[in-house]
Amino acid sequence: MRAETAAPPAERVDRLGKWSGTSVPRKEDRRLLQGQGAFADDAWQARMGYAHFVRSPVAHARIVSIDTSKAESLDGVFATLTGQEVRELTDPFFQIAPEPGGKIEEYCLATDKVRYQGDAVALVLAESRDIARDAAELVEVEYDPLPAVVDTVAAADPDAPVLHDEVGSNVVWHGVYDYGDVDWALENADHVVKIDRLHFHRFSSTPLECSAAVVNWDPGTGVVEIYSNNQMPMFASLVIGPSLGVPSNRLQFRSQDIGGAFGIKIGSYPQLAGLALLSRKARRPVKWTEYRTDHMLSAGHGNERVFLDIEVPVMSDGTILGFKVRAFDDAGAYLHYEPLGAVIWSQVTPGCYRFKHIRVDYTETVTNKCPTVPNRGYSRLQHLWLTERIVDTVAHELGFDPVELRKQNYIQPEDYPYETPNGCIYDSGNLPKALDLALEAIDYPAWRQRQQELGKGSGKRIGIGIGTTLDSGTNNFGQARIVNPGLPFSGNGEAAYVKLDLYGEVNVNLGTTPQGQSHETTASQVVADILGVSPDDVNVTSGFDQRHNTYVAFSGTYASQFAVTGLGAAMGAAEDLRAEIVKVAAFALEASEEDIELEDGQAYVRGDRERAIPFIGIANLVYSNVAAMPGELADSVSLNCRHTYRPPFEVPDPETKRGNLTLTYASQTHACVVEIDEESGEVKILDYAVADDCGRLINPTIVDGQVHGATAHGIGAALYEALEYDEDGQLMQSSFYEYHAVTALDVPPIKTVHVETPSPFTPNGAKGMGEGGGAPLHAVCSAIQDALDDEAPVVCHTHNPWERVYRLLHPEPGTGRGVGVESR
Amino acid sequence: MSDGGTTHPITVTINGETYERTVLARTLLVHFIRDVLHLKGTHIGCDTGNCGACTVMYDGRTIKSCMMLAAQADGAEIQTVEGLAENGELSAIQRAFHEHHGLQCGYCTPGLLMSTTVLLRDNPHPSEAEIRRGIRGNVCRCTGYVNVVRSIEAAAEEVAK
Numbered sequence A: 001m002r003a004e005t006a007a008p009p010a011e012r013v014d015r016l017g018k019w020s021g022t023s024v025p026r027k028e029d030r031r032l033l034q035g036q037g038a039f040a041d042d043a044w045q046a047r048m049g050y051a052h053f054v055r056s057p058v059a060h061a062r063i064v065s066i067d068t069s070k071a072e073s074l075d076g077v078f079a080t081l082t083g084q085e086v087r088e089l090t091d092p093f094f095q096i097a098p099e100p101g102g103k104i105e106e107y108c109l110a111t112d113k114v115r116y117q118g119d120a121v122a123l124v125l126a127e128s129r130d131i132a133r134d135a136a137e138l139v140e141v142e143y144d145p146l147p148a149v150v151d152t153v154a155a156a157d158p159d160a161p162v163l164h165d166e167v168g169s170n171v172v173w174h175g176v177y178d179y180g181d182v183d184w185a186l187e188n189a190d191h192v193v194k195i196d197r198l199h200f201h202r203f204s205s206t207p208l209e210c211s212a213a214v215v216n217w218d219p220g221t222g223v224v225e226i227y228s229n230n231q232m233p234m235f236a237s238l239v240i241g242p243s244l245g246v247p248s249n250r251l252q253f254r255s256q257d258i259g260g261a262f263g264i265k266i267g268s269y270p271q272l273a274g275l276a277l278l279s280r281k282a283r284r285p286v287k288w289t290e291y292r293t294d295h296m297l298s299a300g301h302g303n304e305r306v307f308l309d310i311e312v313p314v315m316s317d318g319t320i321l322g323f324k325v326r327a328f329d330d331a332g333a334y335l336h337y338e339p340l341g342a343v344i345w346s347q348v349t350p351g352c353y354r355f356k357h358i359r360v361d362y363t364e365t366v367t368n369k370c371p372t373v374p375n376r377g378y379s380r381l382q383h384l385w386l387t388e389r390i391v392d393t394v395a396h397e398l399g400f401d402p403v404e405l406r407k408q409n410y411i412q413p414e415d416y417p418y419e420t421p422n423g424c425i426y427d428s429g430n431l432p433k434a435l436d437l438a439l440e441a442i443d444y445p446a447w448r449q450r451q452q453e454l455g456k457g458s459g460k461r462i463g464i465g466i467g468t469t470l471d472s473g474t475n476n477f478g479q480a481r482i483v484n485p486g487l488p489f490s491g492n493g494e495a496a497y498v499k500l501d502l503y504g505e506v507n508v509n510l511g512t513t514p515q516g517q518s519h520e521t522t523a524s525q526v527v528a529d530i531l532g533v534s535p536d537d538v539n540v541t542s543g544f545d546q547r548h549n550t551y552v553a554f555s556g557t558y559a560s561q562f563a564v565t566g567l568g569a570a571m572g573a574a575e576d577l578r579a580e581i582v583k584v585a586a587f588a589l590e591a592s593e594e595d596i597e598l599e600d601g602q603a604y605v606r607g608d609r610e611r612a613i614p615f616i617g618i619a620n621l622v623y624s625n626v627a628a629m630p631g632e633l634a635d636s637v638s639l640n641c642r643h644t645y646r647p648p649f650e651v652p653d654p655e656t657k658r659g660n661l662t663l664t665y666a667s668q669t670h671a672c673v674v675e676i677d678e679e680s681g682e683v684k685i686l687d688y689a690v691a692d693d694c695g696r697l698i699n700p701t702i703v704d705g706q707v708h709g710a711t712a713h714g715i716g717a718a719l720y721e722a723l724e725y726d727e728d729g730q731l732m733q734s735s736f737y738e739y740h741a742v743t744a745l746d747v748p749p750i751k752t753v754h755v756e757t758p759s760p761f762t763p764n765g766a767k768g769m770g771e772g773g774g775a776p777l778h779a780v781c782s783a784i785q786d787a788l789d790d791e792a793p794v795v796c797h798t799h800n801p802w803e804r805v806y807r808l809l810h811p812e813p814g815t816g817r818g819v820g821v822e823s824r
Numbered sequence B: 001m002s003d004g005g006t007t008h009p010i011t012v013t014i015n016g017e018t019y020e021r022t023v024l025a026r027t028l029l030v031h032f033i034r035d036v037l038h039l040k041g042t043h044i045g046c047d048t049g050n051c052g053a054c055t056v057m058y059d060g061r062t063i064k065s066c067m068m069l070a071a072q073a074d075g076a077e078i079q080t081v082e083g084l085a086e087n088g089e090l091s092a093i094q095r096a097f098h099e100h101h102g103l104q105c106g107y108c109t110p111g112l113l114m115s116t117t118v119l120l121r122d123n124p125h126p127s128e129a130e131i132r133r134g135i136r137g138n139v140c141r142c143t144g145y146v147n148v149v150r151s152i153e154a155a156a157e158e159v160a161k
Helices: A029-033 A083-089 A129-138 A182-188 A233-244 A264-282 A292-298 A341-348 A380-398 A402-409 A431-442 A444-453 A477-483 A519-531 A562-588 A615-624 A631-636 A700-719 A772-787 A802-809 B029-036 B092-099 B109-122 B128-134 B146-160
Strands: A049-055 A061-067 A077-082 A120-126 A140-145 A171-179 A191-200 A212-217 A224-228 A251-255 A286-289 A304-314 A322-330 A357-365 A460-475 A494-500 A506-510 A538-540 A596-599 A602-605 A608-614 A640-645 A662-677 A683-693 A751-754 A819-823 B007-014 B017-024 B055-058 B061-064 B077-079
Touching: A029 B092, A029 B109, A049 A129, A049 A264, A049 A292, A061 A083, A061 A120, A077 A083, A077 A129, A077 A264, A083 A264, A120 A129, A120 A264, A171 A341, A171 A477, A182 A304, A182 A322, A182 A357, A191 A380, A212 A264, A224 A233, A224 A264, A233 A251, A233 A264, A264 A286, A304 A380, A322 A380, A341 A357, A341 A380, A341 A460, A341 A477, A380 A402, A380 A460, A380 A772, A380 A819, A402 A431, A402 A460, A431 A444, A431 A460, A431 A662, A431 A683, A431 A751, A444 A460, A460 A562, A460 A772, A494 A519, A494 A562, A494 A615, A506 A519, A506 A562, A519 A538, A519 A562, A562 A596, A562 A602, A562 A615, A562 A631, A562 A640, A602 A615, A608 A615, A662 A700, A662 A772, A683 A700, A683 A772, A700 A751, A700 A772, A700 B146, B017 B029, B055 B109, B061 B109, B092 B109, B092 B146, B109 B128, B109 B146, B128 B146
Parallel strands: A049 A286, A224 A251, A322 A357, A506 A538, A683 A751, B007 B077
Antiparallel strands: A049 A120, A061 A140, A077 A120, A171 A357, A191 A304, A191 A819, A212 A224, A212 A286, A304 A322, A460 A662, A494 A506, A494 A640, A596 A602, A602 A608, A662 A683, B007 B017, B055 B061, B055 B077
């Protein structure tokens, strides 16, 4: 029997309710509160050496020579590894991109050229971390510098310095997404609002734990053991396995506790490949932990994007028909997971609005900067910020009320399931209600009044901003075919094992790699509901171990999907196990299966609690008393149940760039009040509220925690955190001195309210959440704009430190506003 | 270790236990705690004294143990996160973090618990602003500090009982 988790709850028996939906305290806390977690840098093996990467100090150069002899002669050094050796020992990583980007030849160390400051050119292994670092300084590398290009629009110029000679230019992917008839809309609209340029800046959620691993290429078995904090080990396996020539059944990824990842730790696979080669060469386990500066320079940054020539057709009643834009995305020096970002944004093509006519001319380039990797809200938050700036700017330029204009253009509650112009199906939502709740939480009318009362001459301004966003979750990997029709990827899934152990204990084993998302707790809640036990009785194996856990190629923890895919898998396996328990109990109690109920760790006959068998009795029959059962029954149960959850997807059409790209659309509506100091440009947040809708809540407290975290990341990026390069390609924020990761003094108290519109498409009504869709960027920019004079420039950067806000308040004479309106 | 350079004998008391070791001059206190004594609860997040993941209690005050050499700690009395629970019983502060979801990935938590311990010892009834100032040296990337502040407020109430 197979539990059909792909079917929504309306078509199945919904057993969730007793534990699911309540704020069960977390199972993970006890060990973490006592310093008993097991993080990647906590791992240790006998005979291991410490690895250190030698990194390029320059952004772009030919490698003339590398001399490792002085490093090797230092006492305590075990081995070195250079790009030239890597080229002989491995194949280049496969590229997701079609040509021209697909021509990029990337190895785990740079071979002939370095392409960003921090590009790794060699590895050193020594008996201590300090000796390894000393030795790395003794590696002599001669560079022949080349001009660097750090701006994505400039990089697309045919005359720009080219990073990858084999590609021929820096444009690695280009495509036009064209839905409806935007030319017709622009011709027939009453107004066309034009915005010159919007810039979404580079930042990183900078997990507090840097990347780390202990890698051992076991010479006896040929198995490569990788104990790390990589958050998507199956993707890492798919990339590094063929490059190293190691079959995936000899790659053994393991992790337990991961100190935050936020997408960034998807990108550690090149380093892991290098460590594997170093281990094989030195015949020793290799331990590696990034220093924070390594992390800032090379672990991966979020995508930077520039939007040019935005044109927005608007009717006189406020209906916004759509928009037209040229987008340039900066992938950094190599394509790590890119160019998937070149399609992933299109999960949210119209944002939260009923826009019908949209054309996005999308170019992705490489630049002499750290490669980008998925970062919380990956690729959608850039695009959602664009849609929010559009709506906000239309309101300001044409004099519409920003609340009413949003409500008028929102997808309406009765529209769901709503098909977007590119064929995505938004599952559920109630955006007008969410906006009302968020505004109520900050007492919007009172702030509007304060804003009016604050007279000129006070030196302060108040601004109120709104950010509406989507947190799309459970990707259809078939969207990869829109960037590369040759890729054999589609659908999604996750796997889980649920079993009864020898004495009838319940054990759950997941394919995921949690980093604070509380999977042990929420999985125990749904399994407890299905098996009629308490979450305390459900042990969820901590962490991931490729030797024991079950998985599919999509396994891992990323992209707002666990509540759907991970819990879907656990629910399916628990349903299968339940069916087996019922079967054995029916035999043992001489009753029919239809009459068996499960409660308090027992199976009993409905209406007669005395006729019962505890799970220990079931386990006894199956595991150690098997001759007491009929052979046919014994052969049909194992009490070890695996389930793969498969969301109902079809393959999108690469030609029309249409299809359902995501299963669920959680939404968040943020309301933000800022005070701006006219003399300094300092922005202070005075009030902040979030209305969150992630469908059915499995654990409300855990959901709130995710909302708070995503909000802090967005506020940090909007006001404090940026990764900026100078014109030579030197990163100006390479430690936490310069990169101001927000503290408790920077993040305001955050009020949260919930709207609960269950998804009709998921096994439990939940919608994946956690990434948050970058709403604080939308809301803070909107609030700053609201505080400025009517004739002030448009807020055109996501990052708004004091100096930039000062310039918005006091524009240099002769500089334009960056926005214009054509009315007919 | 065959690492060249001078060594120093030190005696350090950690969580009530006294350790006598010889350390290299350049060994950081945090590496001594983690790699020599294998007390892995104290974490490293930034190497520059900004993030507070390595916060320990040192002669009664909080310090960032990545900002000090092990050799300087000779004679010191140190408490780490491993010393907070007694006989497996969580402290009131640890319980409050559990009950109010004051941690997610748990990586910053040991440092935050040490800062909170000293904060509440010195100021048993802190205002929200005082709590935020008291933990400004501890970066948390998961919680947005909302439930951390709530946990510390709850711990203060519990300790005051």
